[in-house]
Amino acid sequence: MAAVAVTIPKTAKRGEVIEIKTLAAHVMENGFRRTQTGELIPRDIITQFVCTYNGVEVFRAELYPAMAANPLIAFTTVATESGTLELKWTGDNGYTATHSASITVS
């Protein structure tokens, strides 16, 4: 289960700066910790986050082991035209999560 929570304004004025807030449920196991018996816990993190706006990439983030669990990524973009925003997280062990939202620009 890849749960995400995303906040994107539904409407905006053309040229307006909009804030997109995302939260992805993930343990972000850094790969350096060991169990009580000394075995290494394998790394399990989100490695990449990409946001496209009508197919054009507007934001990309690369994530590393020092990121906390349930990473919160907030960023801004300019509302240019009505359409959809596609968000995609990818990570270790085949983790993927997607979210899409439409925005009406007037």
Place this chain on the structure above:
Amino acid sequence: MDRRQRLHGHAQRQHYRQLKVFALLLVAVLAHAGEIPLAERRSGYDFMSRETRSMQDDETTNPALFSLMEGETLFKTECASCHTDMKGVAARYPAVKRGKLVNLEQQINVCRTERQKAPAFAYESKELLALSAYVGRQSRGLPISVSADEKHLAAGRTLFERRQGQLNLACSQCHDDNWGKSLAGTPIPQAHPTGYPIYRLEWQGMGSLQRRLRNCMIGVRAEAYAYGSPELVELEYFLLWRARGMKLETPAVRP
């Protein structure tokens, strides 16, 4: 009276005066060391950074959100056939039920094992944290209103004020006497459990009040009481009574 006697008398008077000053100082220190006056109580929220506070306040970025979502699903499938409105419930726990003091987590498990004939959830399991967070959320903003059961309160207070562990520290020495000062760079809060279960950044996840209490006990090198032990529930009860009237913030974010 010859000169020597007079001198001696003078020295004695001075000695009494010093004693009196010392006694006054002692009284002042003792008075300070007591309980925090009701009006001066502050939630742990007030000691947090601006960033952490906004993380808690904004429901879309509060990381306890995932636990709340899971709790809502669980509640709707497991509990909703009997329970509808849980507003204010979390503000009344721990409570004495059938002669026994139980906290919210224990009451959820009583409901499961006795009425649903289902297995109890383990302490700190995702399910139990999710359900208690979801039920707690319904009371967000309401004043904490636990009953005042003398016997259990006294037991909880004794534990709060008793020195324990290799560091030989009582809860009250930090949280009553020295709140607001720093311990290894972090402010010492007043220990009002206003937002449990919490999302603690240090844990990178959710945890109950008992987990937090056990943390502190391990911190003073004491042997922590087991989850669900009567001592921990009594301590929880005393702490919530101590925070009576303060607003519930569940689910809170703490550093």
